[in-house]
Structure formats: C-alpha cells, structure tokens
Amino acid sequence: MSTLTLGVSRGHVELIQFFRDRTALVFTFAFPGMLLLLFGTIFQDSYDQPGVSASHVFTASMIAYGILATAFVTMGAGLAMDREDGTLKRLHGTPISATSYILGKLFLVLVLSVAETVVLIAIGVFVFSMSLPDASHWLTFAWVFLLSVIACSLLGMAVSAIVKHARTAGAILNVPVVALQFISGVFIYPVTQLPSWLISVASIFPVKWMAQGFRSVFLPDGMRVNEAAGQWELGRVALVLGAWCVIALVLCLVTFRWTRPDR
Amino acid sequence: MTAIEVRGLRKAYRGREVVSGIDLDVARGEVFALLGPNGAGKTTTTEILEGHRRRDGGEVRVLGADPGTAGSDWRARIGIVLQDADDAADLTVGEMVKHVAGFYAGPRAPAEVLALVGLTDRKDSRIRTLSGGQRRRLDVALGIVGRPELLFLDEPTTGFDPEARRNFWDLIRALAGEGTTILLTTHYLEEAEALADRLAVLAGGEIVAQGTPAALGGRASAGAKVSWRVDGVLRTEQVPDPTPLIRELVEAKTDLSTLTVTRPTLEDTYLALIGAHR
Numbered sequence: 356m357s358t359l360t361l362g363v364s365r366g367h368v369e370l371i372q373f374f375r376d377r378t379a380l381v382f383t384f385a386f387p388g389m390l391l392l393l394f395g396t397i398f399q400d401s402y403d404q405p406g407v408s409a410s411h412v413f414t415a416s417m418i419a420y421g422i423l424a425t426a427f428v429t430m431g432a433g434l435a436m437d438r439e440d441g442t443l444k445r446l447h448g449t450p451i452s453a454t455s456y457i458l459g460k461l462f463l464v465l466v467l468s469v470a471e472t473v474v475l476i477a478i479g480v481f482v483f484s485m486s487l488p489d490a491s492h493w494l495t496f497a498w499v500f501l502l503s504v505i506a507c508s509l510l511g512m513a514v515s516a517i518v519k520h521a522r523t524a525g526a527i528l529n530v531p532v533v534a535l536q537f538i539s540g541v542f543i544y545p546v547t548q549l550p551s552w553l554i555s556v557a558s559i560f561p562v563k564w565m566a567q568g569f570r571s572v573f574l575p576d577g578m579r580v581n582e583a584a585g586q587w588e589l590g591r592v593a594l595v596l597g598a599w600c601v602i603a604l605v606l607c608l609v610t611f612r613w614t615r616p617d618r
Numbered sequence: 619m620t621a622i623e624v625r626g627l628r629k630a631y632r633g634r635e636v637v638s639g640i641d642l643d644v645a646r647g648e649v650f651a652l653l654g655p656n657g658a659g660k661t662t663t664t665e666i667l668e669g670h671r672r673r674d675g676g677e678v679r680v681l682g683a684d685p686g687t688a689g690s691d692w693r694a695r696i697g698i699v700l701q702d703a704d705d706a707a708d709l710t711v712g713e714m715v716k717h718v719a720g721f722y723a724g725p726r727a728p729a730e731v732l733a734l735v736g737l738t739d740r741k742d743s744r745i746r747t748l749s750g751g752q753r754r755r756l757d758v759a760l761g762i763v764g765r766p767e768l769l770f771l772d773e774p775t776t777g778f779d780p781e782a783r784r785n786f787w788d789l790i791r792a793l794a795g796e797g798t799t800i801l802l803t804t805h806y807l808e809e810a811e812a813l814a815d816r817l818a819v820l821a822g823g824e825i826v827a828q829g830t831p832a833a834l835g836g837r838a839s840a841g842a843k844v845s846w847r848v849d850g851v852l853r854t855e856q857v858p859d860p861t862p863l864i865r866e867l868v869e870a871k872t873d874l875s876t877l878t879v880t881r882p883t884l885e886d887t888y889l890a891l892i893g894a895h896r
Contacts, residue, residue, distance in 0.1 A: 361721060368709060368717050375708040375744075441703030448668060448698035449721045449764065450690040613670075 358455050365451075365459020370466060373429075382525075383429055384467065387421040388474050394542075395483050404577050406486075409544075414479030415573035416541040419565035421471035422503045423532045426464045430511030432524040433460060439521040447613040457512070464508045472500065485573065492572045495589065499568035502596035506561050509603030516610035531560075539563035540570075545581035554583050561599045568592040619646040620679070621768050621799040622667060627676035629662050636662050638823040639676070644801060644816075646767075649794050651810040652803040654820035655892055660803040661701065663820070664772050667801065668698050681768055694722055697766030699757050699774050707746035711737055714745060715759055722764035734789055735759045736782070750777035758786070768799045775809060787812055807884045821892045835887040847876040 373379055394417075395410030402408075437443045446456055479485035488496075511528065518524045538553050539562040540546035546554060546563070557563045563583075570578065571587035579587050622644035629637040637659040644650040652660050665671040666678060669685035669692075678685060683692045706714045715732060719725035732738045735755040740748065748756060754777055761769060771790075775783045790813050794800055804810055810817050811831045818828040819835070827835040841858040846867070857863050860879050867874060882890075 364717060364720050368706070368713065371713070372706070372708040437705070440705045440707075441700055442705040444670065445698075445700055445703055445705055445718075445760065447670065448693065448696070448700070449718060450694040451721045452690060 358452055359458065361451050361455035362458025362462065365456055366462025366466075367459075369433075369459050369463035373463060373467070379429075383424050384471060387417055387424050387471060388478055390420070391417045391475055391478050392482065395478070402578065402581070404575050407575060407578060408483065410483035411479060411485045411574065412544050412570065412578075414475060414483060414485055415570040416544065416566040418472050418475050418500075418569045419503065419539075419562055420532075420536055420541055421475050422468050422500070422507055422565065423536075423562065425467040425471045426504050426507035427511040427514075427532060428525065428528045429467060430460060430464055430508045431515045431518065431528045432511075432521065433463075434512055434515035435518040435524040436521040438515070443613050453611065453613070460512075461505075461508055465504060468500070468504045479573070488572055495568065496572045499565065499572065499592065499596070502593065502600060503561065503565045503568075506596050506599040506603055509600060509607050510561075513603055513606035513610055516612070535560050535562040539566055540583075541566050546583050547581065558583070558595075561596055564592045564595045568596075620644070621646045621648070621681060622650075622801065623677075623679040624663075624667070625677040627663065627666065627678060628674045629659075629666060629671070630674055636823050637666075637673075640820075640823075640825055642818065642825070644799060646799050647794070647797050648815045649790070649800045649802065649813050651814035651817040652801070652820055653805075653807065653810055653817055653888060654803075656805075658820040658892075659823040660820055661772055664770055664801065664803055668696070668770050669693070670698075694764060695767045697761040697764055697769040699754075699761035699769070699771045701772040701776075703757060707744070709745055710742050711745060711748070711756055712741040714756070715763060718760050719763045724765060725763050726765055728763065731759045731763045734762070734792075736785055751779060751782050754778065755782070755786070758789070762793065766798065768801070769793065771800060771802045773803055773805065775804070775806065783809070807888055811884045819888060819891050826891050826894070827887075831884055834884065835891050837882050837884070837887045840882050840887075842879050842881045845876075845878045845880075846872065846874055848872070 391413055394413045398409040398413070400409045443456070480487060514528065515524065518527055535557065536542050538549060538557040539560070541562065543549065546557070567582055567587065568589065570582075571589060579585065582588070620643055622642060624640055624642040627637055627640040628635065640663060652663065654660050662671065666673045667680050667685055669688060672686055680688070681692065681695055709717070711732065712728065715728040719728050729738070732741055735758050737752060737755055737759065740752060745753070745756065754774060758771075758774060761771070775786055778786060787809070790800060802810070802813060814831055816828070816830050817834065818825045820826070829835070832838055839858075841856060842860045843854060843856050844860050844863055845852060845854045847853065855863060864877075864879075
C-alpha cells in the first residue's frame with residue numbers, strides 16, 4: 356500500500372469520525388458561523404466606502420477564524436486525543452507510516468476548512484448581501500487559504516506535543532486563538548485602533564496576515580487604508596505565512612512522537 | 619529459529635528500575651506466557667519488544683530485527699493486541715477492521731476475522747457501544763487481521779466472561795496451530811497453563827523462574843500430598859512419588875473411598891515464587 360493511498364484511507368475514517376461526533380461538529384464547526392451572524396447583525400456601521408458594511412469586513416476576517424478553528428484546534432486537539440485514546444499506539448503497531456497518518460489529518464482539515472469557508476462566505480453573501488469578488492481575487496484567495504491551512508495545521512500539531520491531556524486540549528488551544536483574534540483585526544477593526552506595540556506583537560503571528568489577506572480578496576480596494584500599513588501588503592502576507600509553514604514543519608518534526616513520553 | 623531473543627534487558631523510569639536484566643528466548647511457533655503481579659515489568663517488557671518503548675540497556679532481537687529501529691516491513695509481520703485502547707469509538711466494528719486490514723499486503727478477510735473473534739453480529743455497531751469484553755475481542759481482531767508471524771497479547775482476556783475466555787483460548791490454539799508465535803502476558807494462571815508451551819514468572823523486574831507449565835519452579839519434582847480418612851480421621855503424607863504408598867494402602871485393603879492425591883498447582887508454585895521474591 357502506498358503512503359498516499361493509506362493517507363486517503365486515514366482521511367476517510369477521520370472524516371467519518373468527525374461528522375459522527377456531534378460535539379466536535381457543533382463547537383468547532385458551527386461556532387465561527389454563529390459568531391459571524393452575531394457580529395454582523397450587532398455591528399451595522401458602514402465605512403466611507405460605498406457598499407461596504409461591517410458585516411462584510413467580519414465575513415472576510417472571520418474566514419481566518421474559521422481556518423484557525425478547523426485547522427489549528429481540530430489538528431491540535433485531535434492529535435492529543437489520538438495520543439491518549441490509543442489511536443497512535445495502534446497505528447504504530449501496524450505498517451502504516453507517520454506520513455500517512457499526518458496526510459489523513461491534513462485531508463480532514465482541508466475538507467473541514469473548505470466547508471467552513473463556504474459556510475462563512477454563504478452567510479456573507481446571503482445574509483449580509485456581500486458581493487463576491489472577481490476572478491483575479493480568487494487566485495489570491497487560493498494561496499492565502501492554502502498557506503493558512505498548512506501553517507495552522509502544522510502549528511496545531513506542534514502545539515499538541517505540549518498538551519498533556521486531551522480533555523484540556525480544547526481550552527488550551529483556544530487561548531491563542533481568541534487572544535490573537537482580538538489583536539489581529541478579526542474582532543476589532545480597523546486594527547489601527549490598537550496601540551502600535553500590540554500591532555507589532557500581532558504582526559509576528561499568522562492570524563493578522565491571514566485576515567488581512569482575506570480582506571484584500573473580499574473588500575473593495577479602497578478599504579486597504581484601514582490596514583495597519585495602509586496597504587494590503589500581499590507580498591508580506593505570503594512571506595510571513597510561508598515562514599510559519601516552515602517553522603511549524605520543523606517544530607512538528609522535532610516534537611512528533613507516536614506515544615506519550617515515558618512515565 | 620528464534621522469534622524473540624532478549625539479553626540483559628533493562629529499563630528505568632525516572633531512575634527507578636522496572637526491568638532489571640531480563641534474558642528470554644522464544645522459539646518460532648511457540649506460545650510463551652509472561653506471568654507476574656502488577657508492576658512486575660510485564661507490560662514494559664512487552665512494549666519494548668513491540669517497539670513502543672525504548673530500552674535503556676541490553677540486546678533485543680524480535681523476528682531478527684531490533685524493535686527500537688525496525689521499520690514498516692517488520693511491523694507488517696507482528697500483531698499487537700492493545701491492553702487499554704479506546705480509539706475509533708465512532709467507527710463501526712466492520713469499518714475499523716476493514717480500515718486496519720488495508721494497511722497489510724495480504725490480510726485476512728475482515729468477515730473471517732470477525733467470525734474468529736465472535737463479533738459477526740456486531741459488525742455494524744459503533745465501537746463505543748461494545749461491552750468491555752467485546753471491545754477486547756475487537757482488539758484481538760485488529761491484532762490478527764494482518765496475519766502476523768508473531769502476536770503480542772497483553773492481558774487479552776481481562777473482562778471476558780468464562781465462555782468468551784474459552785472461545786478465546788480456542789482461537790489462540792488455532793493461531794498457534796497455524797504456526798503463529800505468541801507472546802502472552804496474563805494474571806490468570808489457568809490461562810497460562812491452558813495455552814503456554816513455556817512460561818516465565820516476572821517479579822520486581824527479574825525473571826524468577828522459567829520453564830514448561832508442568833515443570834515450573836521444580837513443580838515436576840515437588841512430589842505429591844496423599845490424603846485419606848481412616849474411621850473419619852484425616853491422614854496425610856507428603857511423598858516424592860505416591861505410587862509405592864498407594865500400592866501399600868491397597869494391599870492393606872485400606873478403605874480408599876476418600877483418597878486424594880494433590881500435586882502443587884501452578885498457582886501454589888507461582889505464589890511461592892513471587893512470595894520468595896518479596
């Protein structure tokens with residue numbers, strides 16, 4: 356059996372299990388959509404750009420949240436759970452490779468992230484009358500999306516190595532998720548309201564760049580003046596997200612283990 | 619041919635040694651049992667042999683390879699029955715067996731494996747709905763689906779009812795009959811006696827006795843206790859061989875309707891062995 360075939364086989368059972376577990380479905384998957392509905396309804400400000408409302412800004416930015424929830428949290432908590440319930444131990448006693456196992460997880464995360472993003476965009480379009488961008492923007496969307504999913508999944512995996520108990524994984528993983536959203540222009544927009552040192556901190560992490568990338572796709576070009584640099588800075592988005600993919604991959608290779616460390 | 623060869627195996631957790639220099643040889647096709655109280659080092663030893671744990675010292679060869687570094691081809695030749703797995707709770711029994719069968723080049727048919735462990739009628743049940751004993755039978759199914767040359771069973775029948783345990787024994791005998799080498803750890807002495815060709819008793823991280831179930835710890839030469847009643851009064855004699863005594867009693871026309879001849883059970887021997895160690 357090839358590594359890829361087994362990876363797809365793992366992805367298949369990962370998906371079956373995810374969708375049969377209603378708790379995961381509701382709390383990981385439906386939560387970003389619910390927050391978008393709330394935020395978009397509560398904050399109705401409009402900007403000096405014609406046809407742009409706060410709900411459109413939230414729709415674009417919250418795709419970053421959606422990916423954090425499906426990639427970072429699902430991956431991190433999933434791996435901690437697999438280490439605890441014997442999944443990894445079982446697989447390590449069979450010929451399957453670690454690469455196939457991880458491919459399966461990435462496959463799960465990719466499917467969930469696409470579905471999550473479709474839900475968020477659908478809410479933006481059908482509930483908040485956001486218009487979809489033209490073709491050239493979708494290319495930007497594609498690479499921002501892929502880099503975001505890869506960086507977040509690998510980071511989730513790396514972080515899972517320091518999570519001791521699967522029970523607490525969700526809580527631990529959500530701390531950086533929520534904190535970074537406050538300082539990265541997802542919940543608080545424009546980000547320029549924040550003290551500049553806080554913006555500098557946020558700029559180290561991927562979330563700011565993910566949200567900025569998605570805003571560049573879905574908002575009119577004039578909205579770029581609300582960004583920290585007054586620009587979409589797509590080159591820098593690519594650079595920072597790419598760098599995080601590499602850092603996270605190295606962290607994973609260093610920290611991944613099949614079983615819990617010796618007592 | 620040797621399936622498992624261990625020399626001077628050592629393992630410590632945070633400075634506390636739990637395996638202190640074990641030597642073991644298990645031949646191909648043999649059913650070998652590791653007995654011992656909780657904390658004796660059975661699971662640690664087994665996990666080192668399975669490649670799940672690193673050893674601190676000693677030499678280990680399992681199917682000709684070092685489990686610490688052996689790769690995917692080696693793992694295709696062993697089967698591991700986990701002791702405490704709780705995984706794949708939302709898959710059905712059939713889905714999980716089929717999934718794991720897909721990891722091997724020449725697996726048993728999933729339906730055949732389910733029949734072997736008696737889970738055919740639970741094929742479409744979610745794994746989380748299985749009872750403890752059924753869950754362990756699924757673990758056995760997942761351990762044998764890849765047609766392993768060597769099967770590790772770590773306390774496989776914990777939580778089984780008596781009938782399930784008997785069925786499980788039949789299954790192990792059938793696998794052994796096909797030439798599968800089996801390393802079994804168990805608390806149940808009757809299980810070791812029923813299944814094992816040879817066994818070793820582990821206590822405090824050391825092997826305190828090793829041999830066939832019949833001869834373990836000098837059991838074969840330990841003699842017998844002969845008891846009978848004369849006019850309701852119990853008479854007991856400990857003899858190396860009961861034959862002359864019984865012949866004497868018969869010739870003396872003693873009433874032997876209450877005669878018993880007992881030899882030390884495996885349990886007596888075992889308790890004496892681990893008791894001496896403490």
